[in-house]
Amino acid sequence: MVQTHGSSQTGAQAVSAELALGDRAASGSLTEIPILDLGDFLAGKPGAHDATAAQLRWALENIGFFYVRGHGIAESMIERIFAETRRFHGQPDDEKMKIHLNSSNRGYMPLRGHAQRHSALNKNPKPNENESFFAKREQDPNDPAVKAGKPFRGPNQWPDDLPGFRETVLDYHGTMSELAYRMLPLYARSLGLADDHFKPAFGKGGEITVRMIHYPQATEEHVRENVFGTAAHTDRNLFTILAPGDTPGLQIMMPGGQWLEAPLVPGTFVVNAGDTLRRWTNDRYLSTPHRVLNVSGRDRYSVAFFVATDFEAMIECLPTCQSAERPALYPPVLYETMFTEFVSANYANQQAGHAKIA
Secondary structure (H helix, E strand, C coil): CEEEECCCCCCCCCEEECCCCCCCCCCCCCCCEEEEECHHHHCCCCCHHHHHHHHHHHHHHHCCEEEEECCCCCHHHHHHHHHHHHHHHCCCHHHHHHHECCCCCCEEECCCCECCCCCCCCCCCCCCCCEEEEEECCCCCCCHHHHCCCCCCCCCCCCCCCCCHHHHHHHHHHHHHHHHHHHHHHHHHHCCCCCCCCHHHHCCCCCCEEEEEEECCCCHHHHHCCCCCEEEECCCCCEEEEECCCCCCEEEECCCCCEEECCCCCCCEEEEECHHHHHHCCCCCCCCCEEECCCCCCCEEEEEEEECCCCCCEECCCHHHCCCCCCCCCCCEEHHHHHHHHHHHHEHHHCCCCCCCC
8 A cells, every 4th residue: 555645725635545566647637646655665565675665666656756655764863963954044244154064065055055957848947936055975084085175075064063963963863774774675676677686786775865955935036036946956966865844835747747835744854866767767756846835924944955966976877777678868877977067057156067878
């Protein structure tokens, strides 16, 4: 049984529905976001791996988004990371700017610090109305790429006067990374691959980013001028695990082209596939456009967790996603190349020119 979640005039509540697993739905027939319960899978119950993988396959072939519950992340951990998100963004701007985004895209990005220029959905991309703090795992000083000073291998940046902030962020990063690693066999099984297929691509731990986001209230002018908290885009990574907080605003483009405001579902994360997974699966799995518009009447905070492979991973069409009738649509490419093209197109601190990949 897969649950689905959609919206109504009152904000909607979860309902149970039987979905025809494996059959791609007719375009435009879907108006709800599935809810996957990971509890039995994470507990190792018999049959749960296959059942949950089938549910994930359906969600990613048809929508590209799903909620997860039964994920095992303590509510106290989520409350702590949101408390630190509010505390960080509550600082004066001059304090936050002391750790302005470095060349490795770690640190603080101010309001209007990026725009979704990589997306064909935005004909006249405008800077986004959000501010964010970015961090990854701490770099291994013995990593040859770090020693060589290769791009995007720089250090995290931390505020000086927020005791406990660094520790909480790294604790959240480590806890969520473990969840992501435990989910990788689900993705592999859903594609008919060995459960450990994606493990080598995370040999160094992956390029996994936590982004702590503040969306101010949208003004009437923003709405009128089509200025978003985050404009329509797809993610570049493998998949994203979003803690959406207590304020709505996330909107998802459904298969029929309509925008659905993702309801808040207590106890869940929102998960979506990114361009890396779409490319790896030869467009079998969807990387679905989404955006944020905060018209709630209050500030919105969310915490995005971007799961990506090591930079050195080669993204090449998976063997179960190609055939003589459906050959590979894309040439092999390093994930580092995909990432570089993405940040160069979208982030103001990287605007030194960029080239698109095939």
